[in-house]
Amino acid sequence: MKYYLLLGTLIICVNSFAQVDTTQLKSLYDRCLDFSEDKIDSIHYYADYISKEAHLLQFNKGNVLSLRLKGIYEDLSNNYEKAIEYYLQSLEAARLIRAPEYEMAALSDLAIAYFAIREPERAKEFYLQAAEISEQDGKIPSLINTYNNLAVIYTQLKQYDSSHILLNKAVQLGRNLERQGKISLSSTYNNLGNLYFKEKKFDEALPYFWQNLVRHNNDGDYAGLWTARLNLADIYIEKHQFDSATKYALSAMELAQQLDSKSKEADSYSILAKLYEYQGKFNKAYEYIKKWYSLDTAILHGDTYKTIAALQERFHAGEREAENRLLSEKIEKETIRTRELTLVAVGLAIIGVLIAIGFVIKRNAHRRLQETNDLIIQQNQKLSELNYEKNSLISIVSHDLNTPFATIQIWGQVMKNDADRLSPEQQKAMARILQAGLYGERLIRQILDVEREDIGGHKLQLEKFDLRAFAEEMADNFKPMAEKKNISLHAVASGKRLFILSDRYLVGRICENLLSNAIKYTPQGKNVWISIHDEHDHLGIKVRDEGVGIDKEELPFLFSKYSKISSRPTDGESSNGLGLSIVKRIVEEINGRITCESQIGVGSVFTVLLKK
Known part of the structure; x- marks a missing residue:
């Protein structure tokens, strides 16, 4: 079953008379809270940046913001011990400047971290402190979020009566605001359904999941719709209504793939494995368990x-x-x-x-x-x-x-x-x-x-060869791969022969990696070019494509080993994040340099300069 464990993203208004620079720091902090997991290195960078600039501006909240972002960075890196250390420092700093809104955020962060490392009792302690601050503050949406989070903890601890009390309080507090269109109680209804599911009261749980399915169908919340479908599949499995369970499990998988969410796709594989296990189809269940394990790496290894x-x-x-x-x-x-x-x-x-x-x-x-x-x-x-x-x-x-x-x-x-x-x-x-x-x-x-x-045990072998003819040969080798995607591959060079003294094998590996990547990340029907040009004491190799492009914030990490960028191959090809790091190492091995220019939706240009 899927719970809604809510992280209170506190958007605190800065005084309109504050300096523009402090407002920009606060906006940058809010933006970091929305970063996906593939940008966690950026979170760490901006945390240091906010700390340094806040010190120059004497912005007393800057230390709280920086410490919390560092905790989130460690949290997303699964380094919970370090994350908890930063969250505790953030809590202490928030209390020092008497900022209850940031104190409540730090308490929620600590609770979520302890929940992740399977210490629900510790998580409950911090949520209770957050609830006390919320009740004193009197802001109903914040209080509803805290009640929901506490209810999830009590459900995990099998203290079902306490969960019922908190969730019913959340419904009573939020019913009027929901009618006015100011908030949504879909997360509360989802947690009520999960509570009844844990109590094996499947008939009582079913209306809540159906209610959320209708709600999210109407409001276009695809993430919520995926949760509703997955929960309906789970409950129909327990009721042995396998036709309905199959319908909702497959539709949940389809929606997870549309959302391009690996975590949702992993949970969908898990529910399909459970479905086929209950039906006695163990071979199919085993196949889905393998797919689940291949995605859900945090659980597996x-x-x-x-x-x-x-x-x-x-x-x-x-x-x-x-x-x-x-x-x-x-x-x-x-x-x-x-x-x-x-x-x-x-x-x-x-x-x-x-x-x-x-x-x-x-x-x-x-x-x-x-x-x-x-x-x-x-x-x-x-x-x-x-x-x-x-x-x-x-x-x-x-x-x-x-x-x-x-x-x-x-x-x-x-x-x-x-x-x-x-x-x-x-x-x-x-x-x-x-x-x-x-x-x-x-x-x-x-x-x-x-x-x-990596380059391994290859021994450097220098020879003089025509780089123009070499580039044309490389283009011919990759034309079958390009033709499969209806991509036009062009080799562009001046009429004269351009000789270089270098290792032919290593130069070939550079071109192979760059051309392979260009074709992978270029949609069907587009173009890819490889060109050779003479620059004084260097010869240049350029590989240009009309592909998906690369985000500017990810360019500094493009050549790092094991790096993963948000751009994905256009036809489902595999990518392990190693090719460009190997290219950079080879280029440096033969005394060259490599650069990249890219724009989202336009394409990328990789330039390699090698000494003659």
Whole structure:
């Protein structure tokens, strides 16, 4: 069943005489509250920005806003311990400046966080404090939200009488305002239906779900309509009215896909799995459980994923430290080299251009060049050692994590072979255990595949080749892929041949990734271009498309490893967020640079500049 747990998004009016800058900070804060999960990095950035600007403006509420946004960032990142720490600081700061509206927001945030980590008793404590403030404030909509949230907690704690009292109070308070069109009690009616469902009073629950279905059909609230359909499917499953249950479960799935909501789609798969399980169609139930698990990652692999992510981050931190140390050494040597060349130039101007001095300078230059080459060879050896240590670490992690998953699979199969002695619920739990074990093994394999997908052990091989002819060849290779989507792929270059000294294989990987992405994110019937141009001491490769485009706020994170952007492939193609990070790493490996320009609805242009 789906509950409505309401986060009180408090839009507090700033005094009309306040400075424009503080109003802008408050508007920015309100905007961050509406950000989706794929923009959580932006939430953290704006939290720091608000803190810094508020300090300059002496805006005393800025610290409260910043702390709350940092808590929301950690909350969305599933780092609940850190989120609760920030929420507590926000609560303390709100009480310090005597701002009850922000105090109530912090209490609600804490309650939701504790509810998420399955500590409903702690969540209840904070909601009770929020209810006390709401009752003192006397604002009915806020009080109704608090009663709804408390009722959900009491329902989870199986304190059904308390839930009934709170929900009936919410209905009494809001009935007149709802008739006046000022508020909607649909969430209250939904929670009443869920309460009766928990009490297994299905006939009493059914009218509330029907009422919400009619209401959301009329007002066009598709998210609410999806909830009503899902709840109706659930209740008809319990009543063994499978035709009606199938109708509403499938319509809920269709609506979730229209809304492009992965969480709603995951819940729809879950209800379809339950439906087919009740009908004894275990194969179909199993298929939907797999789809549910593939979407609902927070349920499936939270602890395992965090462990692996922590190990990866530990390695990357060491790698970044080594790179920074190497860069510092290079800068220091370059500074010394520049100083020496300056002194030599002054000496030549005073003494004159003499053959003997010229010979000495040439010999010294040759020696320094040899030393530089030796340094480069040494650093390459160090980088190879670091890469080997990285691969060794990943192999150790995968081996150690594979062992418990293999054990789960072995004992699970043993118990499954004796499934006749298990109850249906136990058989269902056993199927989930086996599926979780398979998913964990697949996750480990995926991490190993990702690391292998980087440049890996490829040894740089420089050769001189015609980049114009190479681009035409790449375009020909991708024309079948483009033709499947009725996309016109063009290769544009000047008539003259443009030669470059570089690694042909790595340049090919760059073009393959960029062309593949351009075709994926371009609708049918549009155009994609690859062009070559000469820029002084560089040759440029441009890949331009007429695709969906990229939001400006996401461009700074476009080349980050594992990044996910809001834009999606136009024909359902897969994307793991790794291609562009690999392209950037390859470009830097061959001493080039890459940039992106994009506009939503118009398209994107990726430019790669490589030294001749």
